[in-house]
Structure formats: structure tokens, C-alpha cells
Amino acid sequence: MSENLRDPAAAVIDVGALTKRYGPTVGVEELDIRVGAGEVFGFLGPNGAGKTTTIRCLVGLLRPTSGRVRVLGLDPVADHRRLAPSLGYLPGELRLYPELTGGQTLQLLADLQGAATPRRAELCARLGLTAADLRRAVGEYSRGMKQKLGLVQALQHDPALVVLDEPSEGLDPLVQETFFELLAEARAAGRTVLLSSHVLPEVQRACGRVAIVRAGRLVTVQSVAALREVRARRVRLTFADGAGPRPLGAAESWSPRWQGNRVELLIPPGEVVGALRGLLALPVEDLTVEEAGLEEAFLDLYRTPTDQSTPTDEPGEQR
Amino acid sequence: MKHRYPLLWLALHRRRRMLIALLVGMAVFEALIVVITVTVSPQELFAGGGRTPPGAFKAFSGSTGDVSIASYPGLLGGGLVHPFWIALQLTVIGSLAAAAVAADVESGTIELLMVRPISRNRLLAERTAALALASLALNAVATAVVAVGVLLSPQLHQAVPLSGVFVAGLLGTAFTLCLAGPALAVSAASSRRAAVIGATIGFGAVGFAVNFVALAWSKAAGLRFVSPFHYYTPGDALAHGTVPWGSFAVLTAVGLLGTAAAFRLLARRDLAP
Known part of the structure; x- marks a missing residue:
């Protein structure tokens, strides 16, 4: 079922058995992910699933408790200064210095990057950050404008690997379109992008493969196309x-949602017939079965009948 | 500086208004002390009861030796260990030590800084330099105001050698280094700026109290060695004009050890909010 890359040498991101604990709390456990060069790779999961922890391990902010992390063939902590010039990173919870102007912020981060910023003007123009905006203090920015600034700082030095944690948060639909264009251009230029999100349509649109995490563990790595095929009914x-509402016997496992006399269930493809046998013993007046959307396919992976656990609360993802 | 040392610039730029206010406050306060000292002689100030001040009052003149607060060096030294002087110093140390690491971790801005090709050592080195510059400026202002006062007043100049003023300034800088080192270590290990500011105030306030108790109560005399105020003696420096190298070495060594611990702690920790 998993479609992880088999050759670690070909991977831009190579994570093996990654475990990160915060004291007794598990952030991620035994995570395996490989992302190849030129991929736009989705990283999906609900808040608290371990996405941000994994990303912070990838960019060298957190030290793994155990396991292997290699990014562009380098250890993100030990080889941080060699790796960072090739990185562009947008944090999930973007925090800026409120008293600096947008322009000062971009210049400060460029100075720290120590590299030219060939794309700054183009990115500001395409994302709608005007010269007047850049002269204003960041503290006066709306959330969407801060996010635009975050995207510019992540991409302005044209990095080989871009790591984006919840990048479309707060962006209006027009700017989201521009964002997707930028992702498509990055892929066309051979850049690698890791896109963390809990917004399925953006992953569906932008990514070739996705890793799904739940409660700190990897559920699956699949192509978006394959995920569609296994989606629930x-x-x-x-x-x-x-x-x-009444007891539904074995079908109770499929998280029934009642509305008066109507009930809706999401059932994996291979289980539908068996479930219906039991359900049709009840006084059913009407029945419809349809393919669920990608969103339901994704949610289905969180609703396995045996797993009623909630995702781990982790320090990095309390929102 | 802005482009070459962006982390240093950022720390100072964000606190520039506070720093200017503290520098002005220090200048005004020391000027006031000089004016009071010149206007009312120490003998007049303390001779009312016909008794000499208790020995523990040396804590208020910055002396562990023979300098009474009822003297010109004692009164000027009092301005350099006065709670207001201490509060200004602790504000600079607490604020800029918190800004070194803990404040950026707490606010989440550390994520933007530390994904750049800069080492943790560079982060702490630039932030330590910002703290050192601010403390140096504060001590330089205090020293300059007292020096001008001594130069302009013949009776002060007779009792206080100018070299003593500069030695007191040097000791003041060593004293701030002594408090800054441990404060930086707390910042390097913590994710809360309140912890750093609290620790800094704790070092200063507890240090002063311990020194006073040690001077006032003979059974606790041994405690004076753990207080930075035992080694920071501007009253003695103003009276004699010589550098107490032993005390200077202790203050500097504590500061450097704290700073070294900060680098070590920062290298080992996670950097995320």
C-alpha cells in the first residue's frame, strides 16, 4: 500500500524511524518518509498529528530522539550551516517582529541568509505586496499579508528545497491561485517542495504524493491518484x-452520523457489501451508496474501527 | 552593523527607546547624586545624631573597607550601589539577556532566524555583544557624569581622585558582566523571557540583601563571599583610585563562566516555541 521511495540515495528528504519525544509525550514515532528531487510532496494530518514536529526536525530546529534524518544528504543539526543555504522555510505559525517594516523584515532575513534575493521583487509583485505595504510595520499587517511576507522570505533566495507548513492559511482565493502557480513553477524548475497541510484540496491540487500522519505515526504514503482509488463509500x-437513531450492530464501527431517521456512514470499499447485509435487516426505506470525495478518503484513514484515540497533543502544534 | 551583524542590530534596534530612556535616567540620577553631595556635606548629612553610621551602612556606600557613607567617596559610591542604579542595570541585563535566546523562542521568531545558515554560537555571540554594549553604555554614562562632577567641584576633587571614578566605572562594568553571564545561561536554557528577567532580578536583589545581612550580622559574615556586592566596591575605588584586582577577577570570572555555560546549553537544546 505504501509508495515510499525505495532508494535513499535518490531522496532529497530521507527520514527513517524518526522518533521525537517531549518528555513522556510522543511527538512522532518511527516515521519513515522519503521525498525525491523535483517532487511536490504533501504532508497531511490533523492538528497535533506530528507534522510540525517532523518539519522542525527536517530544518534542524529540533533534535530527533532517535532515528535518521537526512536532507539533501546532510544532517539538519550537525550540518546546519551547509544545509541552510539550500532551504526555504515557512513556519506553520508565522511570527514576525511587529516593529519592523515588511521591507526591513525581508532584508534582515536576507542578511541572515547571506545570499542574493533574485526573486524578491517578482514575488512581492505577484503576491500583491506593494512598496507601500513594505514600508509599513508588520504589526499593522493582516494575517494574509503576514503570510504573503512569509512566502516571499521562504522563496526570495530561490532555494533548492522549500518546506512549507500550512502555507495557504489566511490567503485569499486570488493569492492562493498565485501560490499554486508558484508551486507548479517550482516543480517545473526541479525544486523539491514539502507541503504540510490539513487542507485537502490544496494537497490534491499541488502534490504528486502524500504522507498521512495520525497521532505521531505514519498512516500511509501514497500518490494522490491512489488515494482516490481507495476512498471510502x-x-x-x-x-x-x-x-x-438506533443500534446498527457491526455498522456502528463506521461512525454513523444521525439526522432524524437518516444515517450516513463512511465504509471502506471492501466492507460495503458485508455492512449492507446487516443493515438491510432493519426497516430501511431508502438507500444510496456513492463514492466519497478525497476529503472523506482522508478522513476515513483517521476513522479506523479499532482506533478511537485522539491525536497526540504536542508542544509545537497547539493552536 | 545592520547588515554585518543583523542579530546584534535587531536586539538593540527593538529596545532602542528603552535604552535611551535608561541612559537618560542614569545621567539624571548620577547628576542628582553629585549635586546633593556637593550641596550638603556628608558630615552635615550624618552628624545629626552625633553618632557615626553603623558598619552595615557600608553596603550603601559600596565599601567593604574603610570608606564610610559619611564621606564624599561614600556618598558618591552610594549613587553607584543605590537601588535605582541597580534597577537600571538589572533592567538592561534582564531585557537583553532575555532577548538573547528565550524571547525569540517564546515568541516563535526563532524559527525564522535559525533556519538560516548561522550557527547557534553566532546567535549567542551577537546577542551577548548587544548586552555588553548596552551595559557598557550605561556604565559609561554613570562614570562620565560622576567624572564631570568631580572635575567641576574642588571639594569633591580633593576627596576623590579622578582615577577612582574610572576604577569605579570599571568595577561597575565587571559587576554587570557578573550578573549578565548567569542571566545569559538562563536565557540559553529557557523558553520564557519572564524566567530570565526573574532570575536576573533574583541575582541582583538577593545578592544585595545577602551582602547587607553579612555586614550587619557577624554570624552571617561568611555569606558575603557569595554576593557580587562584596566584590563590587565603588566606594573603596572612589576613595583610593586603585583597582582591586582580586574582586575584579571574581566578578569577571563569574560572568565569563556564565557566558560559557550559555553557549554550552544553547548547543544542546531544541529551538522551537
Whole structure:
């Protein structure tokens, strides 16, 4: 089922058995991910799943408790100064210095990067950051404008690897379009992009493969196309007797959502027939079965019948 | 400086208004001390009861030797260990030590800084330099004001050698280094600026209290060695004009050890909010 790259040497990002604990709390555990050169790779999971922890290990902010992390063939902590020139990073919770202007912020980060910023003017123009905006203090910016500034600082030095944590948060639809264009251009130019998100449509649109994490563990790595194929079926039943919610026997496993006499279940493709056998013993008046969207396929991976656990709370993802 | 040492520039630029206010405050305060000292002689100030001040009052004149607060060096030294002087110094140390690491970790801005090709050592080195520059400026202002006062007043100049003023300034700088080192270590290990500011105030306030108790109560005399105020003696420096190298070495060594510990602690920790 997993579509992880097999050859570590070909991987721009090579994570093996990565575990990060914060005292007794597990951030991520035994995570394996490989991302190849030129990929736009999605990293999906709900808040608290371990995405930000993994990303912070990739960019060298956190030291793994155990496991292997290689980015562009380098150890992100030990080889930080060799790796960082090739990195562009947008944090999930972007924090800026409120008293600096947008222009001062970009210049400060460019000075720290120690590299030319060939794309700054173009990116500001395309994302709609005007010269007047850049003269204003960041503390006066809206959330969307801060996010635009975050994207510019991540891309202005044209890095080989871009790591974006929840990049479209706060962007209006027009700017989101520009953002997707930038991702497509990065892929066309052979850049590698790791895109962390809990917004499925943006992953569906931008990424070739996705890793899905839940409660700090890897659920699967698949191509977006394969994920569509295994998506769940949405089964809707209407009962004739007007008695409302009732026990559904084995089908209770599929997280029934009741609305009066109607119930909706998301059932994996291979389980639909078996589930319906039991359900049709009840006084069913109407029945529909349809393919769920990608969002439901994603959610289905969180709703395995045996796993009722909630994702781990981790320090880095409290929002 | 802005492009060459951006982390140093950032630390000072963000606190420039506070630093200017503290520098002005220090200048005004020391000028006031000089004016009071010149206007009312120490003998008049303390001769009212017909008794000499208790020995523990040396804590308020910055002396562990023979300099009474009822003297010109004692009064001027009092301005250099006065709670207001201490508060200004602790504000600079606490604020800029917190800015070294802990404040950026707490606010989350550390993520933007430390994904650049800069080492943790460089982060701390530039932030330590910012703290050193600010402390140096504060001590330089205090020293300059007292020096001008001594130069302009014949009776002060007779009792206080100008070299003593500069030795007191040198000791003041060593004293701030002594407090800054441990404060930087707390910052390097912590994710909360309040912890750094609290620790800095703790070092200063507890140090002063311990020194006073040690001077006032003979059974606790041994405690004076753990207080930085035992080694920071501007009253003695103003009276004699000689550098107490032993005390200077202790203050400097504590500061350097704290700073070294900060580098070590920062190298080992995670850098995330």
C-alpha cells in the first residue's frame, strides 16, 4: 500500500524511524518518509498529528530522539550551516517582529541568509505586496499579508528545497491561485517542495504524493491518484418506522452520523457489501451508496474501527 | 552593523527607546547624586545624631573597607550601589539577556532566524555583544557624569581622585558582566523571557540583601563571599583610585563562566516555541 521511495540515495528528504519525544509525550514515532528531487510532496494530518514536529526536525530546529534524518544528504543539526543555504522555510505559525517594516523584515532575513534575493521583487509583485505595504510595520499587517511576507522570505533566495507548513492559511482565493502557480513553477524548475497541510484540496491540487500522519505515526504514503482509488463509500440510509437513531450492530464501527431517521456512514470499499447485509435487516426505506470525495478518503484513514484515540497533543502544534 | 551583524542590530534596534530612556535616567540620577553631595556635606548629612553610621551602612556606600557613607567617596559610591542604579542595570541585563535566546523562542521568531545558515554560537555571540554594549553604555554614562562632577567641584576633587571614578566605572562594568553571564545561561536554557528577567532580578536583589545581612550580622559574615556586592566596591575605588584586582577577577570570572555555560546549553537544546 505504501509508495515510499525505495532508494535513499535518490531522496532529497530521507527520514527513517524518526522518533521525537517531549518528555513522556510522543511527538512522532518511527516515521519513515522519503521525498525525491523535483517532487511536490504533501504532508497531511490533523492538528497535533506530528507534522510540525517532523518539519522542525527536517530544518534542524529540533533534535530527533532517535532515528535518521537526512536532507539533501546532510544532517539538519550537525550540518546546519551547509544545509541552510539550500532551504526555504515557512513556519506553520508565522511570527514576525511587529516593529519592523515588511521591507526591513525581508532584508534582515536576507542578511541572515547571506545570499542574493533574485526573486524578491517578482514575488512581492505577484503576491500583491506593494512598496507601500513594505514600508509599513508588520504589526499593522493582516494575517494574509503576514503570510504573503512569509512566502516571499521562504522563496526570495530561490532555494533548492522549500518546506512549507500550512502555507495557504489566511490567503485569499486570488493569492492562493498565485501560490499554486508558484508551486507548479517550482516543480517545473526541479525544486523539491514539502507541503504540510490539513487542507485537502490544496494537497490534491499541488502534490504528486502524500504522507498521512495520525497521532505521531505514519498512516500511509501514497500518490494522490491512489488515494482516490481507495476512498471510502458514503452510504445513506433512511428508516421507515420513524423511530430515529438506533443500534446498527457491526455498522456502528463506521461512525454513523444521525439526522432524524437518516444515517450516513463512511465504509471502506471492501466492507460495503458485508455492512449492507446487516443493515438491510432493519426497516430501511431508502438507500444510496456513492463514492466519497478525497476529503472523506482522508478522513476515513483517521476513522479506523479499532482506533478511537485522539491525536497526540504536542508542544509545537497547539493552536 | 545592520547588515554585518543583523542579530546584534535587531536586539538593540527593538529596545532602542528603552535604552535611551535608561541612559537618560542614569545621567539624571548620577547628576542628582553629585549635586546633593556637593550641596550638603556628608558630615552635615550624618552628624545629626552625633553618632557615626553603623558598619552595615557600608553596603550603601559600596565599601567593604574603610570608606564610610559619611564621606564624599561614600556618598558618591552610594549613587553607584543605590537601588535605582541597580534597577537600571538589572533592567538592561534582564531585557537583553532575555532577548538573547528565550524571547525569540517564546515568541516563535526563532524559527525564522535559525533556519538560516548561522550557527547557534553566532546567535549567542551577537546577542551577548548587544548586552555588553548596552551595559557598557550605561556604565559609561554613570562614570562620565560622576567624572564631570568631580572635575567641576574642588571639594569633591580633593576627596576623590579622578582615577577612582574610572576604577569605579570599571568595577561597575565587571559587576554587570557578573550578573549578565548567569542571566545569559538562563536565557540559553529557557523558553520564557519572564524566567530570565526573574532570575536576573533574583541575582541582583538577593545578592544585595545577602551582602547587607553579612555586614550587619557577624554570624552571617561568611555569606558575603557569595554576593557580587562584596566584590563590587565603588566606594573603596572612589576613595583610593586603585583597582582591586582580586574582586575584579571574581566578578569577571563569574560572568565569563556564565557566558560559557550559555553557549554550552544553547548547543544542546531544541529551538522551537
